[in-house]
Amino acid sequence: MSKHLKECPFCAAKDACVVGETDWFYVACYTCHADGGGAETKEGAAIKWNTRAGENA
Numbered sequence: 001m002s003k004h005l006k007e008c009p010f011c012a013a014k015d016a017c018v019v020g021e022t023d024w025f026y027v028a029c030y031t032c033h034a035d036g037g038g039a040e041t042k043e044g045a046a047i048k049w050n051t052r053a054g055e056n057a
């Protein structure tokens, strides 16, 4: 059910969770309150978060 989320790219906490409503979701870090960007599905939000976490910008 829950999709694996990478650790937070900002604070490195493994404290991220998908939040949102029926047609709008995003991944938020409960430690530093970063968010990964909105998407229409939980999967999309998770992908956005994971993609961002994988970047080394």
Ligand SMILES: [Zn+2]
Binding pocket: 008, 009, 010, 011, 012, 013, 029, 030, 031, 032, 033, 034
């Ligand atoms: Zn964080």
